[in-house]
Amino acid sequence: MAEITINGTQYQVAEDQTLLEAAESLGYEIPTLCHFDILTDVGACRMCLVEDQETGRLLPSCATQVSDGINIVTDNQRIFQARKTVLDLLLSDHCGDCEAPCTIACPAHAKVEEYVRAGREGDFRKALAIIKERIPLPMSIGRVCPRFCEADCRRNVMENEEAVAINDFKRKAADLHYEEYTEPREELTDKKVAIIGAGPAGLGTAYFLRKWGIGSDIFEKREKPGGMLRYGIPEFRLPKEILDRELDHFYKMDGVTINCSQELGRDIELEELKAKYDAVVISVGCWQPSSMRTEGEELAWGGIDFLEKLSQQGYEMEDPGETIVVGGGNTAMDCVRSALRLTDKNVHCYYRRTEEQMPAEQIEIDEAREEGCNFEFLSQPVNLREEDGRLVLKCIRMELGEPDDSGRRRPIPIEGSEFEVRADTVIAAIGQKTIAPEELPTNDWGDVAVVENSYQVEDNVFAAGDCVTGPATVVEAVAAARKAALNVESYLKGEEFYLPFETNVSQGHWESLDMEDLDFVEDPRPQERVELPMMDAKTRVKCFDEVSETISAEKMEKEGERCFECSCTVKNNCELRDLASRFEIEEPVYGGFKTKTGFELEADNPFLVHDPDKCILCGRCVRVDNNVQCSDAIDFVNRGFDARIGAALKQDLGSEDSSCVFCGQCVEACPTGALEYRPFISERLEHDLESTETTCGYCGVGCKLDLQTNDNRVIKVGSIYRANIPNPDGEACVKGRFGYEFIDHPDRLTTPLIKDKEKGEFREASWDEALDYVADNFRRIKGEDGAEAFGSLCSARCSNEENYLIQKLMRAAIGTHTIDHCARL
Amino acid sequence: MDNREVLICSGTGCLSSGAEEIEARFREELKNKNLVDDISVKKVVKKTGCVGPCSLGPIAIVKPEKTFYGKLDIEDVPVIVKEHLQEGKIVQELLIEEDGKKVEEYTDLNFIKGQKQIALKNIGEIDPSSIEDYLAQDGYQALEKVLTEMTGEQVIQEIKDSGLRGRGGAGYPTGLKWEFTANAESDEKYVICNADEGDPGAFMDRSIIEGDPHKVIESMTITGYAVGAERGYVYVRAEYPLAIENLGSALETARQEGYLGENILESDFSFDIEIRVGAGAFVCGEETALIKSIEGERGMPNPKPPYPAAKGLWGQPTVINNVETLSCVPEIINLGSSWFAGIGTESSKGSKVFAVAGDVRGTGLIEVPMGITIREVIFDVAGGIPDNKEFKAVQIGGPSGGTIPAQYLDLEIDYESLDEAGAIMGSGGLVVMDEDNCMVDVARFFLDFTQDESCGKCPPCRIGTKRMLEILERITSGEGEAGDIELLEELGEKIIETSLCGLGQTAPNPVLSTIRFFRDEYEAHINDKTCPAGRCTSLAEPYVIDPELCIGCTQCVDVCPVDAISGEKKEVHVIAEDICISCGACEEVCPVDAIYQRSNKEEGDKNNG
Secondary structure, eight states: OEEEEETTEEEEEOSSSBHHHHHHHTTOOOOOSSOOTTSOOOOOSOTTEEEETTTOOEEEGGGSBOOTTOEEESOOHHHHHHHHHHHHHHHHTOOSOSSOHHHHHSTTOOOHHHHHHHHHTTOHHHHHHHHTTTOSOHHHHHHHOOOHHHHTOGGGGSTTOOOOOHHHHHHHHHHHHTTTOOOOOOOOOSOEEEEEOOSHHHHHHHHHHHHTTOEEEEEOSSSSSOTHHHHTSOTTTSOHHHHHHHHHHHHTSTTEEEEOSOOBTTTBOHHHHHHHSSEEEEOOOOOEEOOOOSBTGGGSEEHHHHHHHHHHTTTOOOOOOSEEEEOOSHHHHHHHHHHHHHOSSOEEEEOSSOGGGOOSOHHHHHHHHHTTOEEEOSEEEEEEEEETTEEEEEEEEEEEEEEOTTSSEEEEEOTTOOEEEEESEEEEOSOEEOOOOTTSOBOTTSSBOOOTTSOEEETTEEEOSHHHHSSOOHHHHHHHHHHHHHHHHHHHHTOOOOOOOOOOOOOOOGGGOOGGGOTTOOSOOOOOOOOOOBOOHHHHTTSOSOSBOOOOHHHHHHHHTTOOOOSOTTTTSOHHHHHHHHTTOSSOTTSOOOOOOSOOOBOOSSSEEEOGGGOOOOOHHHHIIIIIIOOOOEEEESOGGGOEEEEGGGOOTTSTTOOOOOOOHHHHHOSSSSEEEHHHHTTTTOOSOEEEEEEOOSSSSOOEEEEEEETTEEEEEEEOOOTTSSOTTOOOOHHHHHTTGGGGOTTOOOSOEEEETTTTEEEEOOHHHHHHHHHHHHHHHHHHHOGGGOOEEEOTTSOHHHHHHHHHIIIIIIOOOOEEETTOO | OTTOEEEEEOSHHHHHTTHHHHHHHHHHHHHHTTOSOHHHHHHHEEEESOOSOGGGOSOEEEETTTEEEOSOOTTHHHHIIIIIIITOOOOGGGBEEETTEEEOBGGGSHHHHTOOOSTTTTTTTSOTTOHHHHHHTTTTHHHHHHHHHOOHHHHHHHHHHHTOBOSSSSOOBHHHHHHHHHHSOOSOOEEEEEEOOOSTTOOHHHHHHHHOHHHHHHHHHHHHHHHTOSEEEEEEETTOHHHHHHHHHHHHHHHHTTSSBSSGGGSSOOBEEEEEEEOOOGGGGSHHHHHHHHTTSOOOOOOSSSOTTTSOGGGSOEEEEEHHHHHTHHHHHHHOHHHHHTSBOSSOBSEEEEEEEESOSSOEEEEEETTOBHHIIIIIISOOOSTTOOEEEEEESGGGSEEEEGGGTTOBOSHHHHHHTTOOOTTOEEEEEETTOOHHHHHHHHHHHHHHHOOSOSHIIIIIHHHHHHHHHHHHTTOOOTTHHHHHHHHHHHHHHHOSSHHHHHTTHHHHHHHHHHHHHHHIIIIIOOOTTSOOTTTSOOEEEOTTTOOOOOHHHHHOTTOOEEOOTTSOOEEOTTTOOOOOHHHHHOTTOOEEEHHHHHHHHHHHO
């Protein structure tokens, strides 16, 4: 025994162990990347450094033996900085993508690849389930989302190709299965939350809270719920029938009520709610049209007022005549397109910058133009007046100057360039502001002020959505709703709210890449993006019917094949990423994430894929190969920054000269996605894998294996490392590791077959018939020739239990010992 | 005549300046003149190891007068044979002149005079292939002494008393190392001689093995006797074929003569030595990596502890000493620890071999007493800076060392003083730099070397040095940013703190020491985008040709490496400024000084005016 001191406390510990083992057994957590339980430690990764109090030196705890009197500290600022530097350097040389760029771009971080994959397999119900983990309003968002994901989609790298039609998967999945699918919900607790506003943020908050067992009462000042979805987005983009279908789900949600025509300050009071409910969430949106700050602006409609009025009147309104819409955002486009549907006269859009700077989505601009809108750029209103029953808008021409804070070039009036235009209706759609509840603090922009990095306003009051951020998108509102709900949940549990940091290594935006960078994409065949069926512009401008149709399931399945599945195979269980996230490394300080490398993916064999770009040279694979499997198939090659892991003679593991036996232990040992099972790559997006411990039946060694299954299908075979089992070092061979395809093989027999003696053909039989047939014949043969006439051979593909039963049958029931099996059990 | 011997220096420096031809000419000349038959020619003309003053090669020393003939031309040989060997007259016109005087005796050369040779003692005096030569210099006396008169403990005590410290890098007390190994409990122990000399420019270990291989054998055998080992390994790099050859044949001879093998000198002690040839990885100079390499694995270091003295080769107690360290052992045994301890400073005893290179007159190997000042080494022993240039700095300790500026010229060299000045003793590389050297570029050069030689095992060394190199490259190419110096300092300190072995722990030294003493040069590169020394070509301004002076000789056109100069014969030439890389080659060849850099010209004009 030795007496050691860890972080000031003395312990008696066994001498025959390392400092890391001793500290871990005493409950101290020391990060490491090169330590692997079954391997001898070599102190390579430098993450496990601890401080020797006697010498002041940093020691690798994994490779330092316990010695009497040693006094170490396992964590302090110096150690933290040292570890952080090491991680920082490792990440600067780690090239790949943790998450797919679409998922990172999505404000709600929906698992895009996973639901696209489910859609590709035709399982839109599963797709919906994945979507609804993060997106509570898939029907609406599937129609109106500006598709941040698609802007970053790597499919854009391919020549003449566009992004995968990601959002259409949401629309398809929701249209098909919305009503029949209910998201998993925890049992209701006694906590209850009041939510003010039934727009996307309020509904989203109620949705997520309910998932986690917290009920809510939603109060909405308008007659119907939906907020901007109902009153701000016109029918032709989001039909009310669709919205009602979507909202019906919320009405049916146990523990959640929606109370309309209840206005804060008129029907309900904040103080009252604060007292009555465990928490209050403010999600009142942004409904105050911004001022044009010009004389006579009261003669114009506010954009959002115009749209709200239109929706309240069931899209029947008197002809606005010749209309000018001022503004360049999505609301302006909705106003333009609504006006076009209400009049035969000309509709104009006046914007003070150019088309390139318009904040509206390009598709909205294009559709408005198709529908007949006349755009006037670089024109700013100066004043508005009434003359002879018509409106006269005086404008001034602008030119673009230097970029402003938003990065867009600032428009500057050209002196003396004023001009006048006449119209019957002018709509000022230049933005909206929050009307914050009087009692609450506001920020410089007049939005509800929340505590930094949280969604808390004060006490038990929280806020989310446009009223916090200013006008934004529906997907941003539901993303905020989830975080606000998390915050409320933490608050109700009395815990501190903390959004865990997640490191995302990225190869960069697609614009900076070419196909060679995406070496993980095998055989990228060109395939054009699926077309969204649109009603022809001349027809659609005559009515408020939805302008597009949901794409057919077949086409969407095909579209799914376009997805590159960019994320890393170990995005959910990467030791490097976990540590980097813990140390909150966003972008390495001494050199950024690597985008170009000289290393190529090595995969000229059917079993293993080696991506040297993701390798951190911890050496675990080399040690498991050289010291456990003793194959000596791989080792370090080269020196300096070019050092890497490789097989002899720069060949692939599958080459003739390679001594690799494809036991797969290197993959088990790899802390990152540098080594992967090849068959797993196409299955990797399956999540919620179930682990089953089993004993390999291929031979008599008795290797313990970890069968990882999804829906009873084997996805991959892992190792089990445990003392006191036949192979505590987790060994396996190529058969046990990769020979599982037969289990789910479509050719596998699932019913007994009996051969018709006359025809010589097999026919299907019932189990009873088949067993009777066998039993009768066994009995007959035994009677005629005795038990010695029997011999049994059974397959390595049977389970051990089945093999046991057959030998039992042979010995006990038949009476023969002529039995064999390759495992020789 | 029959007493005279001609010693031809056969160190690599002299070989490359034509020593082999000189030697052949001597033999031929003696043979032609029928002075001696073939056998005695061989006896009279000897190849020795490196004499030291490489810049004076090829070298012949005629004994017994010890007359030194340097910078020999093939035509000088018949003269020496006739006048000196035949007539006994020293050939005055072939002597080297120093301080206005002809130097006759080899030991009177400034380069040799200032030295204190212990490790290098026999080199240049003896024929490495001759055990008789070695025995004539009291060779194997020390071994005989320890085997007959001393116990292992007494040998260790003697070495401890001498104050000998490791000459290979860290300067650990040799006697203590031996004692730990001796005290470690095991039936099997090993002695390793580290001859994996990897510092660029350092070649003292090679010189010792090439020039005096028996000394290495004797020392290792004494070490084996002291610590209780019966087996030794010499780990030498494959780039040293002559060392491997000379040591190999010396081992053979030593075995035949009973100085190695079973029952050495009829004692109970048996010891044998094997040569292990390394592939030339710098990191294999690190003892744990060296051990891995001997064991047949990739040379990658392991954390210490455990130290090799407890758990070394094949997991057994092992003493590892560098060639130069071992070479001090026989002298200490023969002359006594107090003799050795009487040389040097309080903490550092004996002498140290330096490989002097760079902008200095006398380049080569020197062995000087500890405590000598840097000034004495550079200006007295090595003859100072040529071409009337200013001394700027000296890099001591190779790529792991540091750069020491002029204000430290009077620093007395020992382990501690160098450490305080930001350098290390290391293996004794000593690169002298004059005013034309850019210190940022020097740092970049050394870091480029260590970055390349990192074994790749730990991230701070493998990636950290790469990131530092990238920042340095950015700075020298004019893309340095504010904050880069601080970034280098921060990262450098982190690399030192977190790296696994000595390679990474010292790799940032050249950068940190140049920042410490020449920060203004870094700042000039970053802030003013200029290289004060004019070395960083992408920062230097292009050259121009004065049309009034140009005579159209086309010499500059021919010499320009990037074809930036155009112009026909006898017409004025023009340099394309966008192509010019400011290498200065044209300026050097211009016969009429018509080529200049604008700022230099203006400055020159100002000074003139």
